[in-house]
Every structure is written in C-alpha cells, then in structure tokens.
Amino acid sequence: xxxxxxxxxxxxxxxxxxxxxxxxxxxxxxxxxxxxxxxxxxxxxxxxxxxxxxxxxxxxxxxxxxxxxxxxxxxxxxxxxxxxxxxxxxxxxxxxxxxxxxxxxxxxxxxxxxxxxxxxxxxxxxxxxxxxxxxxxxxxxxxxxxxxxxxxxxxxxxxxxxxxxxxxxxxxxxxxxxxxxxxxxxxxxxxxxxxxxxxxxxxxxxxxxxxxxxxxxxxxxxxxxxxxxxxxxxxxxxxxxxxxxxxxxxxxxxxxxxxxxxxxxxxxxxxxxxxxxxxxxxxxxxxxxxxxxxxxxxxxxxxxxxxxxxxxxxxxxxxxxxxxxxxxxxxxxxxxxxxxxxxxxxxxxxxxxxxxxxxxxxxxxxxxxxxxxxxxxxxxxxxxxxxxxxxxxxxxxxxxxxxxxxxxxxxxxxxxxxxxxxxxxxxxxxxxxxxxxxxxxxxxxxxxxxxxxxxxxxxxxxxxxxxxxxxxxxxxxxxxxxxxxxxxxxxxxxxxxxxxxxxxxxxxxxxxxxxxxxxxxxxxxxxxxxxxxxxxx
Amino acid sequence: xxxxxxxxxxxxxxxxxxxxxxxxxxxxxxxxxxxxxxxxxxxxxxxxxxxxxxxxxxxxxxxxxxxxxxxxxxxxxxxxxxxxxxxxxxxxxxxxxxxxxxxxxxxxxxxxxxxxxxxxxxxxxxxxxxxxxxxxxxxxxxxxxxxxxxxxxxxxxxxxxxxxxxxxxxxxxxxxxxxxxxxxxxxxxxxxxxxxxxxxxxxxxxxxxxxxxxxxxxxxxxxxxxxxxxxxxxxxxxxxxxxxxxxxxxxxxxxxxxxxxxxxxxxxxxxxxxxxxxxxxxxxxxxxxxxxxxxxxxxxxxxxxxxxxxxxxxxxxxxxxxxxxxxxxxxxxxx
Numbered sequence: 001x002x003x004x005x006x007x008x009x010x011x012x013x014x015x016x017x018x019x020x021x022x023x024x025x026x027x028x029x030x031x032x033x034x035x036x037x038x039x040x041x042x043x044x045x046x047x048x049x050x051x052x053x054x055x056x057x058x059x060x061x062x063x064x065x066x067x068x069x070x071x072x073x074x075x076x077x078x079x080x081x082x083x084x085x086x087x088x089x090x091x092x093x094x095x096x097x098x099x100x101x102x103x104x105x106x107x108x109x110x111x112x113x114x115x116x117x118x119x120x121x122x123x124x125x126x127x128x129x130x131x132x133x134x135x136x137x138x139x140x141x142x143x144x145x146x147x148x149x150x151x152x153x154x155x156x157x158x159x160x161x162x163x164x165x166x167x168x169x170x171x172x173x174x175x176x177x178x179x180x181x182x183x184x185x186x187x188x189x190x191x192x193x194x195x196x197x198x199x200x201x202x203x204x205x206x207x208x209x210x211x212x213x214x215x216x217x218x219x220x221x222x223x224x225x226x227x228x229x230x231x232x233x234x235x236x237x238x239x240x241x242x243x244x245x246x247x248x249x250x251x252x253x254x255x256x257x258x259x260x261x262x263x264x265x266x267x268x269x270x271x272x273x274x275x276x277x278x279x280x281x282x283x284x285x286x287x288x289x290x291x292x293x294x295x296x297x298x299x300x301x302x303x304x305x306x307x308x309x310x311x312x313x314x315x316x317x318x319x320x321x322x323x324x325x326x327x328x329x330x331x332x333x334x335x336x337x338x339x340x341x342x343x344x345x346x347x348x349x350x351x352x353x354x355x356x357x358x359x360x361x362x363x364x365x366x367x368x369x370x371x372x373x374x375x376x377x378x379x380x381x382x383x384x385x386x387x388x389x390x391x392x393x394x395x396x397x398x399x400x401x402x403x404x405x406x407x408x409x410x411x412x413x414x415x416x417x418x419x420x421x422x423x424x425x426x427x428x429x430x431x432x433x434x435x436x437x438x439x440x441x442x443x444x445x446x447x448x449x450x451x452x453x454x455x456x457x458x459x460x461x462x463x464x465x466x467x468x469x470x471x472x473x474x475x476x477x478x479x480x481x482x483x484x485x486x487x488x489x490x491x492x493x494x495x496x497x498x499x500x501x502x503x504x505x506x507x508x509x510x511x512x513x514x515x516x517x518x519x520x521x522x523x524x525x526x527x528x529x530x531x532x533x534x535x536x537x
Numbered sequence: 538x539x540x541x542x543x544x545x546x547x548x549x550x551x552x553x554x555x556x557x558x559x560x561x562x563x564x565x566x567x568x569x570x571x572x573x574x575x576x577x578x579x580x581x582x583x584x585x586x587x588x589x590x591x592x593x594x595x596x597x598x599x600x601x602x603x604x605x606x607x608x609x610x611x612x613x614x615x616x617x618x619x620x621x622x623x624x625x626x627x628x629x630x631x632x633x634x635x636x637x638x639x640x641x642x643x644x645x646x647x648x649x650x651x652x653x654x655x656x657x658x659x660x661x662x663x664x665x666x667x668x669x670x671x672x673x674x675x676x677x678x679x680x681x682x683x684x685x686x687x688x689x690x691x692x693x694x695x696x697x698x699x700x701x702x703x704x705x706x707x708x709x710x711x712x713x714x715x716x717x718x719x720x721x722x723x724x725x726x727x728x729x730x731x732x733x734x735x736x737x738x739x740x741x742x743x744x745x746x747x748x749x750x751x752x753x754x755x756x757x758x759x760x761x762x763x764x765x766x767x768x769x770x771x772x773x774x775x776x777x778x779x780x781x782x783x784x785x786x787x788x789x790x791x792x793x794x795x796x797x798x799x800x801x802x803x804x805x806x807x808x809x810x811x812x813x814x815x816x817x818x819x820x821x822x823x824x825x826x827x828x829x830x831x832x833x834x835x836x837x838x839x840x841x842x843x844x845x846x847x848x849x850x851x852x853x854x855x856x857x858x859x860x861x862x863x864x865x866x867x868x869x870x871x872x
Contacts, residue, residue: 048620141586226619268700423569
C-alpha cells in the first residue's frame with residue numbers, strides 16, 4: 001500500500017493543485033452561478049473521504065453521500081415547523097426507484113428503477129449498478145456493513161438484478177428495519193462500471209471512490225481540499241427529483257466556534273453547522289438569525305453507571321444517583337436549554353417511544369434514603385467524558401460531581417481525548433461515563449439493542465447484563481404483531497427506568513444557524529445538510 | 538562548501554533518532570486508532586477489520602520496518618483524518634504556514650529590532666519602558682486571545698478586515714501553485730485581485746503572530762546591543778569622535794546581530810509549528826493544526842510526517858543561520 005500510494009501521490013501532488021484552480025475558473029466563466037445561487041456553509045470539519053461506505057469515513061462524508069449520490073428510496077419528508085422539514089421514518093418516497101412492490105408472501109421487495117436516471121457521466125443507471133453498490137455495502141466491512149446488518153441486509157445473495165431496470169431484495173428475515181435501512185445514507189448507488197474501470201484491480205475500488213465521486217446525485221464535487229473546503233456544483237441533468245435551486249455550494253472548514261459565530265452574525269456565511277449550545281441560544285434569543293432546532297431522533301445525553309462492577313452493581317445506589325442529579329441545572333448550565341428534558345416523567349413510560357422522560361428528578365432526601373438502604377459506604381469514583389464534546393459534557397460533569405458529594409460519593413473527573421475515549425469504553429471498566437447516543441433508525445428497540453442488550457456492544461457502556469431485558473428487546477425487534485411489540489417495548493422501557501444503568505438527562509437539539517434568506521432546511525437521520533432542498537434569497 | 542556538507546552529514550543521526558522516537562511515541566500513545574475510525578455503532582469485528590487494514594495488528598518491529606522502507610521511497614503514509622497521503626497534505630499545508638509565519642516574523646522584526654535598539658541606546662528612557670511594556674504584553678497575551686480580539690474589533694465591529702475564512706475569500710480561486718505562497722503565485726501571473734484577497738486575509742493572522750514574536754526579538758536585540766555598546770571598541774570609537782549614528786548602526790548593530798539572527802531562526806521554527814491557535818481562529822489550513830488534529834485522532838502517520846518535516850526544516854534553518862552568521866561576522870568564518 002505504501003509504495004503504491006506514493007507513486008499515486010506524486011502525480012497528485014504535482015498536478016492536483018495547478019489543475020484544480022483553472023477548473024474553478026472555467027466553471028465560473030461558463031456557468032457563473034450568482035452569489036444568490038451559491039451557498040456558503042461553515043462547519044467545524046469537513047469530509048475525510050468522498051465514500052461513505054469506506055472504512056473510517058467521518059460524519060460529514062454522509063453529506064457527500066446524500067448530495068452526490070442517490071438511493072433507491074428516501075424517507076417521506078414531513079414539515080416540522082416554519083424552518084425545518086423533517087422525515088417520517090415509517091414512510092418512503094421514490095428517489096432512484098420510481099416504484100416498488102413487496103411480495104405477497106413478505107419475503108422480498110422488487111424495485112422499478114427510473115428510465116431517465118443517469119449517472120454524472122451520462123450512462124443509464126441499471127439494476128447491476130444497484131446490486132454492485134449494495135453488495136459493496138454489505139461486504140466492505142466497518143461502519144457500512146454494520147449499518148446494513150442492522151436492517152438484516154447481510155449477504156450479496158440477497159440482492160438480485162432481475163433485468164436492467166428491475167432490482168429485488170430478498171429478505172433475510174422478517175425485520176421492520178429492512179425497508180427504512182434502504183433509505184439511510186449508506187446504500188447509495190455507484191456508477192459501477194466507472195468505479196471498476198478505475199479501481200486498479202480492487203473489486204470495490206476503495207482508493208478511487210475515496211477521492212472521486214462516481215454517482216448520479218443532484219450535486220457533483222467540483223473541488224475537495226481536505227481540511228479546507230469542499231465545493232459542490234449542481235448536476236443540471238438530475239432527474240430523480242426537482243432540480244435544486246442552488247447551483248453551487250461552498251462548504252468551508254472553520255475549526256473555531258467563535259469564528260463561525262462571527263461569520264454567521266456578520267452575514268458572511270449563509271449556514272453555520274455545529275455551534276456550542278450557548279451560541280445557539282444567544283442567536284435564537286437575538287432573533288436576527290434563523291435557528292433550526294430539531295430534537296435529534298432516538299438520542300439522549302446520559303450518565304451511565306457500570307452495572308457489572310462494584311459499587312454501581314448495587315441497584316439502590318444507582319437509583320440514589322438518579323434521584324440526586326441536578327437535572328434542571330444541567331439543562332441550563334451545560335445545554336443552555338437546547339434540549340428536551342428527560343426527567344420528571346410518570347413512573348411508567350408516558351408513551352411507547354424513545355426517548356421518553358424517566359421518573360427521576362432532583363430529590364436529595366429520596367437520594368439519601370436510597371443511599372442508606374443500599375448499604376454502600378462513602379466511596380471515591382471516576383467520571384469519564386469525551387474531550388471532543390467537552391463544551392457540553394464538562395459543565396455537566398462538574399454539576400454531577402457537586403450533586404453527588406452530599407451522598408458521600410467523591411467524583412474525580414477524567415476528560416479523555418477523542419481517540420482514547422472509545423478505547424476506554426471498550427475496556428468496559430469505567431464506573432461513570434457521560435455520553436450521548438442516538439441510532440439512525442428511530443425505534444426504541446433499536447436504541448435498546450445497542451445500549452442495553454447482553455451482547456455487550458461498545459455502546460452498552462454500563463455493561464448492563466440482564467436476560468429478562470434481552471428477552472424483551474429481542475421480542476420487540478422481531479415481534480409478529482403490534483400488540484406483542486407494544487408489550488415488549490413497555491416491558492424494556494419500564495425495566496430500563498427501574499434499573500437505571502443509564503440515567504437519561506435530555507434529548508439534545510440538532511441546531512443549525514442560517515440567514516433569514518435561507519429556506520428549505522431538511523433534516524435527515526444522518527444530520528448532514530441536504531443541499532437539494534435549500535433555497536436562498 | 539565542505540563544511541556545509543559535513544554539517545548536513547552530522548544532522549543525519551539526529552534525523553534517524555527523530556524517525557525512531559516519533560514512531561515509538563505514536564505507537565505507545567494510549568489512543569486506539571482503529572476504534573476511533575470504526576465510528577459509531579462499530580462492532581468488535583469491524584474494529585478488527587480496520588486494525589488489519591491499517592496493519593496495526595502486526596508486530597511492532599514489522600510495522601517499523603515497513604514504515605522505514607516506505608520512508609525511503611518518499612512515502613509518509615496515509616492520513617486517516619483527511620484521507621490523503623501525508624506527503625500531499627504536508628506539501629499543501631506547509632506553504633500556508635510558512636507564508637503566514639514569514640509575514641508575521643517580518644512584521645515583528647520591523648517593529649522589534651528598531652525598538653530594541655532604541656531601548657538599548659536610551660536606557661531607562663521612556664522608549665525603554667515602552668519597549669518593556671510591549672514585550673511583556675506580547676508574551677503574556679495568549680495568541681488565541683489576541684487573535685479573537687483582532688477578529689472581534691476589525692472584522693466583527695468595524696468590518697475593515699475580510700471574513701476570517703482562511704487563505705482566500707470563499708468566492709476567490711487559488712492561483713496556480715508554483716511556490717504555494719499565494720502572494721508570490723498571484724503576483725507571478727499578475728492576478729492582483731487574488732493577490733489583494735490573499736493579502737487582506739493574511740493581515741490579521743500575521744499581526745497576531747507578529748505581536749507574539751515581537752517579545753523575544755526585541756528583548757534579545759536590546760540585551761545584545763547593551764552588551765556591545767559597553768564593549769571597549771565602542772568606547773574607542775566614541776573617543777575617536779565618530780558620529781553616534783555610525784557607531785550604533787555600523788559598528789554596534791552589526792556585532793549585536795549575531796544572537797538576534799540565531800533567535801530569529803528559533804522563533805521562526807517555533808512559530809511554524811506552534812501557531813496552531815492562530816490557525817484555528819483564522820481557519821488557516823496550516824501544518825500546526827493538521828498535526829494537532831491528527832494527534833487527537835491518534836492518527837500516527839501525519840504526526841510522524843509532521844515531526845520529520847519539522848526536524849528537516851530545523852536542520853535546514855540552522856544551516857541557513859550559520860551561513861548568515863558567517864556572512865555577518867568574519868570571526869564565524871574562521872571557526
């Protein structure tokens with residue numbers, strides 16, 4: 001790999017920069033999108049690849065997959081409020097497929113691909129391209145394969161190109177996540193001929209697709225300078241939806257949040273992605289900038305208590321902690337109100353959804369009583385959090401530390417840099433952890449499968465093990481009917497609240513700041529901006 | 538010439554040591570690259586797959602061997618944070634840092650050297666005290682603070698400075714790369730619009746860096762001038778009735794410049810790698826923030842590449858300084 005990549009690198013290094021610049025000039029001279037057709041977006045960091053299926057792709061790569069590639073289907077768009085359009089995860093809309101039909105015996109689904117769908121190079125999209133792309137997603141390993149498996153999309157044999165325009169997916173089992181999982185960003189469709197031709201012998205053309213877009217989506221990548229900017233131009237021949245209003249999008253990487261805030265307040269940037277909650281609150285209060293606030297589906301901020309190891313393997317102690325946390329203060333001082341409270345709910349879940357408010361609230365008397373019942377002597381422990389989310393997690397951790405002192409629990413804070421954080425979680429020994437999690441597929445059983453199941457995934461941070469819980473989760477995942485699904489969901493929600501390996505704090509908002517002239521903001525599970533629906537002016 | 542070659546050969550063991558040490562350091566750091574890049578919802582298998590793909594499951598000596606072999610082919614490995622070969626990244630980012638640092642340094646020199654001279658000549662005067670205040674302020678104000686302050690005043694409040702979006706305005710296009718210095722490249726093709734845009738973007742970060750670099754240069758100039766002004770040959774020159782301008786600029790300054798030049802070299806190499814915070818505030822795509830981001834992600838190859846580049850630069854810089862010193866001072870030529 002080393003030698004080959006160097007040989008490739010040399011010409012790239014020598015040619016890329018001089019070639020890229022005239023490219024921009026030419027595009028500007030021909031099409032000349034006006035500033036009103038050009039969007040300037042600022043974000044903390046940009047994509048590290050152009051291939052969301054590739055191993056190690058960062059969060060912003062989802063945006064490339066979303067805008068430069070198409071999927072067979074997408075989630076039905078639903079208006080959330082005046083600023084944001086969100087989605088209905090239970091309903092699908094056509095994208096590359098014009099129609100689809102589930103088999104009457106429920107073992108497969110057959111898609112009809114649009115006749116006028118074309119890749120950027122002009123070639124018609126065929127079922128073979130779809131098969132190659134989905135085969136790739138289940139075979140390439142890493143996150144893409146894990147995500148596909150989450151919807152029981154596991155083997156290439158499940159994907160069948162019936163003829164040029166007909167594509168069939170054979171279901172591995174009855175799984176309600178299979179269809180929605182075809183609409184997330186991962187199963188997008190490549191121009192397989194172009195990819196294989198340039199793959200240099202690699203059957204999945206990983207190296208080529210990392211640096212090149214080979215798709216048919218609404219935008220093309222005009223220039224990509226990792227760590228600096230990504231420039232998208234509209235694919236004027238896009239037929240799989242209404243032609244986007246924006247003709248060009250410049251996404252600049254601006255690491256400093258203060259600078260991003262200055263840029264949006266001065267009106268130089270059209271959209272700012274990812275500001276600390278305090279800045280969003282200020283912007284929302286000031287009212288000059290439009291702020292899109294979407295409660296992130298399926299996600300919560302939580303404090304996890306290691307239920308497998310002493311002292312937190314003591315149920316009463318966990319409940320004592322849950323009654324001791326200063327929820328309201330955390331909401332104000334660390335989230336600045338940018339979230340939905342997940343405390344102070346009724347004793348049984350108010351609704352069969354996730355997240356749902358837990359029955360706990362700050363009640364130090366109750367906490368002290370439970371602490372006494374637990375029989376645990378005063379002790380010292382450690383609270384871990386990721387330095388990368390420090391703006392929120394650090395004040396939260398300090399408040400937790402303060403609140404637990406009256407119970408005789410001395411908490412030492414341990415802020416861990418990003419790369420080490422997952423490693424620490426993998427050790428499964430951390431007594432207390434502050435973290436945030438949300439699955440793309442917004443079902444309660446999906447969250448519980450990752451976080452509470454005895455298979456002990458990395459996200460089961462408390463290492464919670466309970467056969468009764470596993471039965472309820474599995475029962476809900478593959479429930480034959482609505483009644484048994486509801487019964488199992490109620491069961492695991494109640495058990496989770498009762499046993500509190502995770503203490504829910506709040507459901508975070510996904511906040512995006514934009515100028516008043518910007519419209520059509522679309523929120524998807526991957527949370528990246530969709531340029532296809534944005535308007536300016 | 539022979540001396541130069543000897544000097545170069547002498548730096549080879551140091552470079553070899555740098556290669557070994559950075560390799561070991563990036564491997565013993567507690568972070569787990571594979572887990573980090575496996576991303577959310579990673580299973581144990583997908584982490585293992587990534588580890589195999591990155592070659593991190595092989596024994597350390599084997600990893601080191603393939604690293605060294607690749608190095609001899611000029612391959613610094615792949616960056617996982619940007620997804621590009623490290624060499625390409627560094628070649629793209631080094632000019633950005635170098636341009637900014639050089640501008641900051643020139644600015645600092647233009648202010649600090651005259652300031653230091655005046656402070657030394659008029660010891661205890663108002664100018665001397667002013668020098669002391671400026672120097673103290675320059676050192677004690679953290680660069681990110683001065684940077685943010687300048688952005689706040691000159692961009693946010695006054696609107697004199699362009700948006701701090703990096704090296705160029707979002708709607709300008711980069712000049713074709715010759716040196717990688719936008720000011721030079723734009724001037725080469727006579728594209729003065731781009732030149733102005735690049736220059737405008739450069740002013741605030743260069744001033745921020747300059748303020749920081751001011752202190753060591755002014756101090757060393759003052760100290761070294763004081764030492765020289767007290768020397769016997771200056772007294773002789775004074776006694777001989779030479780004009781004070783001639784004494785200060787021709788005799789004293791030339792002798793006092795040696796330590797100043799040495800300090801300049803140190804300040805330059807220090808600024809080049811250490812202006813991370815300025816790069817962050819001004820979204821400058823430089824080499825310092827590149828290395829820090831890689832470090833946070835436990836991304837070994839860019840860190841190794843960065844340290845190696847810095848080591849090579851340092852060697853080159855020291856050599857240059859020696860040559861300048863020889864040109865300035867005949868005594869150094871004989872040594």
